[in-house]
Amino acid sequence: MLETGIQAPEFTLPDQNGEMHSLKEYRGKKVILYFYPRDNTPGCTKQACGYSERYPQFEEKGAVVLGISKDSIASHKRFEEKQGLTFTILSDTELEAIKAYDVWKEKKNYGKVSMGVVRTTYLIDEEGVIIRANDKVKAAEDPEKMLEIL
Template sequence: MTLLSVGAAAPPVSGPDQFGRQVSLDEYRGKKVVLYFYPKDDTPGCTKEACAFRDNFPNFKKIGAEVLGVSIDSGAKHAKFADKYQLPFRLVADEDKKIVESYGVWGKKKFMGREYMGTSRVTYLIDEQGTIEMVWPKVTPASHAEEILNYLGKKT
């Protein structure tokens, strides 16, 4: 698993969201995009992280930043997850793993002595021109949204 570096061009993001509408990174040109990758809908860590983004969403909007979540779950699973927790941002379904692979977040993981392939919890901040501005390779789900807002507050 090799993450992308700051200064690299952000690979395309294309897939359906929880409403069945196509999402493309190109539609967000001119805005900062918080692209966060998470392992699975409705699991403890992923729920904490998503709810932290939800609770801080007005602050992201205030500074003109968009939030997009990506996992390999289906659009239908995303819809249930988003509805259950009233998530106000789009969740991109990456069932064919093209996005997670292009961003270097798909790879071998270990849990309780077992190895398996999965998505690592990583966040990329993409600038207005489509370049990777910042990478958070290690994420604490409950406080991560505030960590990004603190970074953005220092940048604006």
């Protein structure tokens, strides 16, 4: 996990519609950048739906929400359509942002060790500086917690 007070690493990634997004295009707004393991899994769905339901409140506070996983554009599109998501989810199949934000870690699941995305949420200010970094995020609570922090 990256420290607060540093410049957030730049990235350019495609969204669920194949359109490219870079972090610098969001200067002047707060950015909630959250990394999640996989589309259409129970925890990730709760987290995404929580952000989607509260998206108007984030917008009122001058913030955008960007979700990132290593799933493909096609997977993201299915996830967006199935869940009715109202925000941008970015596909990082090459692990560009995932590694830059230090969320690609060794994970243990039922005694099996593998590499994967550790659920992490960053709050980036209008100047592109990380002002909050949360790891060990509880998927269902994350959207409400981030709204309170704003």
